[in-house]
């Protein structure tokens with residue numbers, strides 16, 4: 549009945565603070581509804597400047613977030629299992645603020661579309677609140693750097 553992500557199942561998932569308030573049922577439904585995407589080392593996941601209609605939760609591995617302006621690369625962050633990215637374009641409608649690439653051999657991310665997020669936020673407003681909080685913090689970090 550349950551469809552755990554690839555690998556060793558639910559127990560292998562990192563803690564996901566974003567979903568800490570979700571009942572198990574809602575958590576499992578989310579994994580049933582959303583595709584799990586896999587990336588090899590250095591593989592591009594998001595391109596700065598592109599349109600965004602989903603955000604991503606890291607279920608396995610890690611990613612690097614970086615800006616590329618005039619061919620010049622600036623690393624912004626490394627994100628590990630349980631973290632998320634891609635929320636900024638989704639919440640603001642702006643183009644992707646940075647590029648994201650896989651920083652491990654087997655990176656697995658859950659892709660959560662705008663429509664699934666809308667449904668989720670309806671029943672569980674804490675998810676949208678946490679997304680907005682991170683979005684604000686990251687915006688501020690980028691403006692100040």
Ligand code: CMP
Pocket residue numbers: 594600613624625632633634635636637638643644645646647648686687689690
């Ligand atoms: P988005 O702009 O949709 O796509 C690129 C993502 O990189 C962005 O959403 C954030 O999730 C993430 N990001 C941008 N800046 C930072 C930062 N300073 N620290 C961590 N993550 C960031």
